[in-house]
Amino acid sequence: MSTLNLTVLQQPLVWMDGEANLRHFDTLLADIRGRDLILLPEMFTTGFAMEAAQSSLPQARVVEWLHGHAQATNALVGGSAAIQTEKGAVNRFLLVEPNGTLHSYDKRHLFRMADEHHHYQAGETREIIEWRGWRILPQICYDLRFPVFSRNQNDYDLALYVANWPAPRALHWQSLLLARAIENQAYVAGCNRVGSDGNQHQYSGDSRIISPLGEMLATAEPYQAARLDAELSLEALREYRERFPAWRDADSFSL
Numbered sequence: 001m002s003t004l005n006l007t008v009l010q011q012p013l014v015w016m017d018g019e020a021n022l023r024h025f026d027t028l029l030a031d032i033r034g035r036d037l038i039l040l041p042e043m044f045t046t047g048f049a050m051e052a053a054q055s056s057l058p059q060a061r062v063v064e065w066l067h068g069h070a071q072a073t074n075a076l077v078g079g080s081a082a083i084q085t086e087k088g089a090v091n092r093f094l095l096v097e098p099n100g101t102l103h104s105y106d107k108r109h110l111f112r113m114a115d116e117h118h119h120y121q122a123g124e125t126r127e128i129i130e131w132r133g134w135r136i137l138p139q140i141c142y143d144l145r146f147p148v149f150s151r152n153q154n155d156y157d158l159a160l161y162v163a164n165w166p167a168p169r170a171l172h173w174q175s176l177l178l179a180r181a182i183e184n185q186a187y188v189a190g191c192n193r194v195g196s197d198g199n200q201h202q203y204s205g206d207s208r209i210i211s212p213l214g215e216m217l218a219t220a221e222p223y224q225a226a227r228l229d230a231e232l233s234l235e236a237l238r239e240y241r242e243r244f245p246a247w248r249d250a251d252s253f254s255l
Contacts, residue, residue, distance in 0.1 A: 006039070008229075013047040013193050014047070032075075053084045152186050165203070167204040190206075194225060
C-alpha cells in the first residue's frame with residue numbers, strides 16, 4: 001500500500017483506572033473507520049505512574065481490547081501500557097493487527113528524573129514493524145531525546161512516538177519531533193496526552209504528524225482533546241529520498 005491513513009488520539013487519561021480509560025477510548029474508536037493505523041498515548045491505561053504496573057491491567061486484557069478495535073476498524077491499533085512480567089515491570093508499546101498479530105517494543109530509555117529506571121526494566125532491542133508495505137519504528141517518550149537510537153539505517157519509513165510529556169517542556173517535545181523527521185528523512189507521528197495526572201503534572205499534548213521534509217501535516221491544539229488524521233505517501237517519501245539522498249552520507253559510526 002503506497003498510502004497510510006494515520007489517526008492520532010490526543011486524550012486525557014484517568015489516573016490509575018484501566019477499565020475507565022478503555023471505556024473512554026471505546027467511545028472514540030467506535031466512530032473511526034477507513035484508517036490504517038490508530039495511535040494512543042503512552043501508558044494509555046493508567047497515566048505515567050511509577051506504581052502503575054503493580055495494579056495495571058494484565059497484558060492479555062489490553063491485547064484483547066486492542067485486537068477487538070483492530071478488527072472493528074481494520075487497522076493497526078496501539079499505544080504503550082505498564083505491564084508486569086516475570087522479569088519485572090516494563091513500559092511496553094503494544095500494536096495489534098486485525099488478525100490478532102501482536103507487535104511489541106519495551107521502552108529502552110527510562111526517565112530517571114522520575115525514577116522510572118528504579119521501577120521498570122529497560123528494553124534491550126529496537127523493533128521495526130512491517131504493516132501494509134510500511135516499515136514502522138515504535139518509540140516511547142524519553143526515547144525521543146536519543147537520536148542515535150532512532151537513526152534511520154534505511155530500515156523504516158515512519159517513526160511513532162507515544163508520550164506523557166509534561167507541559168513545561170512542550171517546546172522540547174515539538175522541536176525534537178521535527179528534528180527526528182528531518183534528520184531521518186522519515187514521517188514522524190507524536191501522540192502526547194493532555195489533562196493532569198495524579199502527581200499534578202499538566203500535559204499540553206501538542207501532538208503532531210510531520211513529513212520527512214519537516215512539514216506539519218496535522219497539529220493538535222494544545223491542552224485540548226483531539227483527533228489528528230493524515231494520509232502519508234510512501235511514493236512521495238521514496239521520491240524525496242532519491243531526489244535529496246542525504247541518507248547516503250550518514251556514516252555508520254556507532255558508540
